[in-house]
Every structure is written in structure tokens, then in C-alpha cells.
Amino acid sequence: MARATKTQGSLIGQRQVKILMDLFTYIVLAVVGIIFIMPFAWMVANSFKDIRGIYTYPPEFIPEVWHFENYTEAWTMTHFDAGFLNSAIVAAAVVLGQLFTASLAGYSFARLRYPGRDKIFLLYISLMMVPFTVLLIPLYVQMRYFNWISTLQAVIVPFLFTPWGTFMMRQFMVTIPRELEDAARIDGCGFFRTYWLIILPLTKPALATLAIFTFVNTWNSFQWPLIVLGKPKVKTLPLLLASFQNQSGMRTPWHLIMAAATFVVIPVLIAFVVGQKYYVRGIVTSGIKGGG
Amino acid sequence: MAAAYRSGRDGQSPWAAKIREFRLAFTGLRREESIAGYLFLLPNLIGFIVFMLFPILFAFYIMLTDWSLASAPTFIGLENFETMINDRLFWKSLGNSFYYTFVAVPTGIFIAFWLALALNRKMRGIIFFRTVYFLPQITLTVAAATIWRWIYQPEIGMINHVLEWFGIDGPKWIHDTKWAMPSVIIMSNWQGIGFAMLILLAGLQGIPEEYYEAASIDGASGWQRMRYVTLPMLSPAFFFVIVTSLIGAFQAFDQFYILTEGGPAHATTPLTLYIFQNAFTFFKMGYGAALAAVLFVIILIITIIQWHLARRWVFGFDEDE
Numbered sequence: 296m297a298r299a300t301k302t303q304g305s306l307i308g309q310r311q312v313k314i315l316m317d318l319f320t321y322i323v324l325a326v327v328g329i330i331f332i333m334p335f336a337w338m339v340a341n342s343f344k345d346i347r348g349i350y351t352y353p354p355e356f357i358p359e360v361w362h363f364e365n366y367t368e369a370w371t372m373t374h375f376d377a378g379f380l381n382s383a384i385v386a387a388a389v390v391l392g393q394l395f396t397a398s399l400a401g402y403s404f405a406r407l408r409y410p411g412r413d414k415i416f417l418l419y420i421s422l423m424m425v426p427f428t429v430l431l432i433p434l435y436v437q438m439r440y441f442n443w444i445s446t447l448q449a450v451i452v453p454f455l456f457t458p459w460g461t462f463m464m465r466q467f468m469v470t471i472p473r474e475l476e477d478a479a480r481i482d483g484c485g486f487f488r489t490y491w492l493i494i495l496p497l498t499k500p501a502l503a504t505l506a507i508f509t510f511v512n513t514w515n516s517f518q519w520p521l522i523v524l525g526k527p528k529v530k531t532l533p534l535l536l537a538s539f540q541n542q543s544g545m546r547t548p549w550h551l552i553m554a555a556a557t558f559v560v561i562p563v564l565i566a567f568v569v570g571q572k573y574y575v576r577g578i579v580t581s582g583i584k585g586g587g
Numbered sequence: 588m589a590a591a592y593r594s595g596r597d598g599q600s601p602w603a604a605k606i607r608e609f610r611l612a613f614t615g616l617r618r619e620e621s622i623a624g625y626l627f628l629l630p631n632l633i634g635f636i637v638f639m640l641f642p643i644l645f646a647f648y649i650m651l652t653d654w655s656l657a658s659a660p661t662f663i664g665l666e667n668f669e670t671m672i673n674d675r676l677f678w679k680s681l682g683n684s685f686y687y688t689f690v691a692v693p694t695g696i697f698i699a700f701w702l703a704l705a706l707n708r709k710m711r712g713i714i715f716f717r718t719v720y721f722l723p724q725i726t727l728t729v730a731a732a733t734i735w736r737w738i739y740q741p742e743i744g745m746i747n748h749v750l751e752w753f754g755i756d757g758p759k760w761i762h763d764t765k766w767a768m769p770s771v772i773i774m775s776n777w778q779g780i781g782f783a784m785l786i787l788l789a790g791l792q793g794i795p796e797e798y799y800e801a802a803s804i805d806g807a808s809g810w811q812r813m814r815y816v817t818l819p820m821l822s823p824a825f826f827f828v829i830v831t832s833l834i835g836a837f838q839a840f841d842q843f844y845i846l847t848e849g850g851p852a853h854a855t856t857p858l859t860l861y862i863f864q865n866a867f868t869f870f871k872m873g874y875g876a877a878l879a880a881v882l883f884v885i886i887l888i889i890t891i892i893q894w895h896l897a898r899r900w901v902f903g904f905d906e907d908e
Contacts (some may be wrong), residue, residue, distance in 0.1 A: 317710050321707060330778065332722075335734075354743060400628050400630070404628070415632070426837075428883070432649060437638075437645070452638075453638040456630070458632075462759065486627070492629070522846075536730060537733075556733050563727065568718075578786065
């Protein structure tokens with residue numbers, strides 16, 4: 296206390312310095328923030344213009360007349376309803392599948408003892424590092440043998456399991472105190488009931504992280520669907536958005552493309568805002584990126 | 588040698604010991620646990636074998652063949668790799684991959700570091716900014732690239748319009764061979780910076796306040812605190828960001844495909860896009876697989892180099908192992 300009063304004078308100076316620094320930081324953050332937000336704002340603003348407004352120079356930020364019908368037009372032009380359904384089916388199936396296989400195997404790796412367990416686990420984490428680019432060609436050939444080209448199976452089934460998610464589950468489950476399970480086992484719970492009633496509820500944060508990650512990645516996934524989904528009927532949203540800009544002729548209908556981009560982006564933005572906490576934690580603990 | 592010696596002394600082969608261990612695992616009390624263990628692993632393991640282990644092994648075979656999928660594959664040994672040596676486009680795309688990676692990653696991490704420092708200050712509304720910087724990261728690359736493709740339009744795009752305010756006559760961006768790659772890099776960094784920023788921010792928040800206090804008491808200036816406290820303590824986070832970003836950058840595909848389609852004049856065709864074109868446009872499966880193997884080896888070598896260098900500059904790196 297005595298020391299605090301002695302340095303009072305310099306503390307006031309420090310406070311002023313802090314306020315100035317804060318102000319400076321805010322200005323920098325705001326300027327950078329505007330740069331980050333600008334493309335989104337530009338997208339939304341232009342999704343309401345008409346073709347004349349798009350090609351006006353110098354460009355106007357706020358549309359003169361708001362053309363809400365762009366959205367319905369873009370929607371029907373590109374068969375986005377089918378695209379939404381496809382994307383939703385794929386995302387739901389992959390998320391549920393990964394949650395199931397990863398948590399079950401994670402429990403097996405973390406808790407159950409059997410010969411060969413650690414060797415299999417080592418194989419998992421070493422193959423985790425193989426880039427997906429290496430798998431593209433052999434997996435594509437495999438899909439042809441299975442006759443799965445241009446079916447949703449091709450973008451669902453190979454992704455129902457996840458070495459990375461399994462690894463994450465295992466690491467999380469190892470930290471759960473053993474006493475809880477032992478009590479359940481003594482009460483006569485089988486291994487599956489122990490997993491289902493004791494382990495899974497305790498694993499919720501890790502499950503949420505995996506779910507939101509997988510959702511964002513699957514929803515945004517482009518390269519693999521581009522390769523295996525040729526027919527328009529099975530195309531997912533990113534594919535429709537991509538082909539939309541290629542089929543347009545001389546004067547690209549940017550206003551419609553922007554409208555389409557807007558409603559493709561929205562579900563992910565909602566998922567992010569809802570699950571931000573888990574998504575951020577997932578990135579920090581595992582470093583697996585979204586997108587791509 | 589050691590194994591042979593040991594098994595010789597025990598008078599039984601290591602295989603016999605393994606079989607005995609296996610049999611033991613399925614008798615008595617451990618029986619139930621072993622069965623459950625394998626059963627729980629099974630769905631995952633099947634997927635792993637069918638859709639990962641097998642394709643990887645299969646890739647080794649494909650890269651040694653000439654295969655258009657229309658007929659049976661012809662085994663040609665290492666010919667695909669010989670073709671590569673004289674393939675100008677291969678070298679061009681390899682160069683593009685390096686250009687993209689070694690410009691985009693350092694600049695991105697540099698900016699992310701300053702943003703993380705700013706976000707680490709204790710102020711109101713920081714979470715809001717963090718969310719804003721992170722939004723592009725979760726936006727699908729296809730949509731992001733679509734937006735940017737338009738922003739870069741030389742005549743009606745936003746960037747050249749803004750540059751005009753400052754009296755600058757902007758370049759043709761994605762339509763100019765010199766500017767196309769920087770255009771992709773700017774867009775990729777806009778999209779990807781949130782990831783590096785978040786990791787570095789978590790690293791910063793993990794530095795105990797006492798270290799700074801101790802440094803201040805010792806009379807360290809702001810720069811010295813940065814040099815001797817922040818940077819060493821943050822080095823594991825930096826290491827992590829550098830390794831994962833390099834791996835990610837070599838695999839970047841979507842933005843090239845949408846934003847520039849590899850052009851103009853192959854100025855933005857990275858290895859990933861060249862692999863894609865060979866395999867799925869020209870149906871040269873063998874050549875594509877061989878190119879993918881090259882990409883994998885490059886990623887592997889760069890990652891190994893990173894781990895070796897890490898001992899020199901990453902704080903506490905050896906202790907982790």
C-alpha cells in the first residue's frame with residue numbers, strides 16, 4: 296500500500312498513456328475491421344442492385360432502388376433449393392457419422408485395453424499428416440469402381456470417419472476421471488452403456504467442437520465435390536455458386552451472383568455465431584482450419 | 588539384433604509371445620473388454636482402411652502407370668517422373684506454389700501477429716473485433732473468391748475505384764500476369780488471417796502477467812519486454828502457426844480455381860491445380876498421382892526442416908518430447 300501511494304504520480308501518467316494507446320488501438324482495429332467487413336458489405340449492397348447499377352461507374356455503394364427480387368431470381372435460376380437440400384443432407388450425415396465413429400473409437404483408444412491398440416493409434420496419427428491432395432486420385436478411382444460418381448454417397452461415406460476427430464476425442468476422454476466409469480461398471484453397466492451414459496455426456500464440449508468444425512468444413516467443401524459430383528441434380532451449394540458464374544455470358548450478372556453468394560454464406564455465419572465458443576476452442580487446441 | 592538375441596534367450600519367437608498375449612486378452616475378465624475395444628473401433632477402422640490406408644497404397648501404384656481410366660492401366664515404372672523433368676508447366680506450377688506459399692504465409696503471420704497484439708489489450712469490445720476478423724475464415728472460399736473476383740475487376744471493381752480517390756491508376760489485378768499472384772495472396776490473407784491471429788492470441792493470453800511485471804521491475808523497456816518476454820514465450824505458437832500454414836498453403840486450391848482459374852498464362856497455376864487439371868481434365872491419372880507424390884514429399888521435407896530448426900528458436904521445444 297505504502298509503495299502504491301509513493302508511485303501515485305507516475306501512475307496517473309501511465310493511465311494517460313494507456314488511454315492514448317487504447318485510442319490508437321481502437322482506430323487501428325476499426326480501420327482493419329472495415330477492410331475485413333468491406334467485401335461482405337459490398338456483396339450484400341450489390342445483391343440488391345439491378346444490372347445497370349452494377350455496371351455504373353463510378354460505383355455507388357447504396358443501391359438506388361432495392362431489388363429484392365434478385366434473391367428469388369438467383370434462387371430459381373440456379374436450382375438452389377435442390378442445392379440447399381443436398382448440402383444439408385451431406386452436412387447432417389457427415390456430422391452425425393463423425394460424431395458416432397470418432398467418439399466410439401476415441402473411447403476405445405482412451406480407455407479399453409486390448410492388444411495392438413497403441414500400434415493402431417500410432418498408424419492413425421501418422422497418416423493424419425498425409426495431405427488430401429494425395430488421396431484425390433486414388434479415391435476418385437475407387438468411387439468409380441463403387442459406381443458412386445454423381446451420387447451423394449461419394450461425398451458422404453468416405454468422410455464418415457475422421458482420424459483427426461478420433462484423435463481429439465481420445466485426447467479429451469483420457470482426461471475424464473476413471474472413478475466415474477468404474478462406479479458405473481461396478482453397478483453392472485456394460486461397456487456400451489458406460490460409453491453412452493457416462494462418457495458421452497462428459498464429452499459434450501469436445502463433441503460440440505467436432506460437430507461445428509465438421510459442419511463448416513463440409514458445408515464449405517469444394518474440391519472433392521467438384522470432382523465427383525458432375526450431375527446438376529446432386530450438386531452442393533459451393534458447386535452451384537461456382538458454376539453460376541461460369542455459365543453467365545458477356546455481361547456477368549454480378550447482382551444475381553452476389554445474391555446467391557449471400558444466401559450460401561448465411562448458414563455458416565449463423566453456425567459460427569451460435570457455436571463461436573466451441574469453434575474458437577477447436578482451432579486453438581487442434582489448429583485445424585475451416586474452409587478449404 | 589537385440590530382438591533376435593532376446594527371443595533366442597527366451598527360446599521362443601516374438602510371434603509366439605504375441606499370439607499368447609492375444610489369447611490371454613480373450614480369456615477370463617479381459618475377454619469382454621478386448622471384444623468391446625475392437626467392436627468400438629471397428630466402424631472407424633473400416634473407414635480408415637477403405638478410404639485412407641488403401642487409397643494411399645493405391646496411389647503408389649497409380650503413379651507408376653499410364654492410365655486414362657478408359658482402358659486398363661499400363662505399368663510404365665518411373666516414366667511419369669522422367670516426364671516431369673522436361674515438363675515446363677510442372678516447373679512453372681511448382682514455382683507458383685513456392686511463390687504463393689513463401690509470400691502469403693510470412694506476410695499473413697506478420698499481420699496476424701500485430702492484430703493479435705492489439706486484440707490482447709484489455710479493452711471493451713475486443714470480442715467484437717475478434718469476431719469480425721474471423722468472419723472471412725469461416726466464409727466458404729468459393730464465395731469469398733467470387734466476391735473478390737468482382738472487387739478486382741479493373742473497370743468496375745471496388746479496389747481500383749478506391750485507388751482512384753488517391754490518384755492511383757490501379758493495375759489490372761487478376762488479368763495481369765504480374766499482379767495475378769499478388770491478387771490471390773491478398774485475398775487468401777484476408778480470408779485466412781483469422782486463424783493465425785487466433786492461435787497467436789491464445790499464445791499471448793497464456794503468458795503469465797508476472798513475467799512482464801518482473802521485466803518492468805528490472806527496468807526493461809517496451810521493446811525489451813517484447814524481445815525478451817513476448818517473442819520467446821510466443822515461439823511455440825509461432826512454430827505451430829508456421830507449420831500448419833505452410834502445409835495449408837501448399838494445398839490451397841479453391842481460390843486459384845475460382846479467382847483466376849490458374850491464369851493468365853498459367854501465372855497462378857499452383858501444383859494443386861496442375862494435379863487437378865492433369866487428373867480430371869486430361870484424365871492422366873498416373874501423371875496426376877506422380878505430381879501429388881511430389882507435392883507430398885515437398886510438404887514432408889518442409890515440415891521436417893521446421894522441426895529441426897525449431898530446436899534453435901522455439902522456447903522449450905526439447906522439453907516437450
